[in-house]
Amino acid sequence: MICEDEINYEFLEKIAKKLSPKDIELVFVDDVKMKIINKEQRNIDKTTDVLSFPFVCEFQALALDPQNSLLGSIVINLDEVHRKATQLKHSKEDEISLLFIHGCLHLLGFDHEVDEGQMRAKEQELIEFFKLPKSLILRND
Template identity: 60%
Template sequence: MILYDNLEEITYLEKLANYLSSKDIELVLTNNDEMQEINKNARNIDKTTDVLSFPHDNSFLDTNFLGSLVINTELAKTKACELGHSLEDEISLLFIHGMLHLLGYDHEIDNGEMRAKEIELIKEFNLPTSLIVRTLD
């Protein structure tokens, strides 16, 4: 289940979330300025970005909470227009990317496992290629 931050339910993301994990996640949709502030505070990087993942440390409590995803809808709109696909598709791609990070994947240090999983999910849900896949070309 997705726990929304002041949002109505987004059913297409529920399908992705349920496919990837039975655990709850928090989803926050934001804009460039707020995302830059979050990125600066959380990662000491003073610029906006498209998606951030914050895994929950379940080592102290046995909870059903996987973590939090923050998606920059302003940047997603720009990228969707630039690439010629829908905002829904771009948000879905960012959601998959963030969820894989919550599940422990890391494309910066793995041997292609995250890319392979992302390609599998893109095909499963009939989505356009994502940033991580586009960088392989």
């Protein structure tokens, strides 16, 4: 499994600040918890690697308030991080960073399932900037 010292929070903070001045909640879970979240939130009864939940507020004034500094939440499955890092022969830190970038882009409104390659291009730009291995979208092509 992944130890706390294998998570480079400073690096994740650099990624977050490059993408948005707003705060991002980051939650780490295992396969069991991710499957529960995926089922409850998306009605998909299986685990996954990363989920993003943009901040949504029922009170329009609060949602539009520039003082509100929450962009949203990202949930990363550490069991999947371990599997993918081992399979792709890169570090767990790199895998977490790739998933974090992917999640952040979703929080910013990108959607690779319906766009015309904009998310793929932005992800590629970021992995080159941060010198990371192949992106989540590109390795699934």
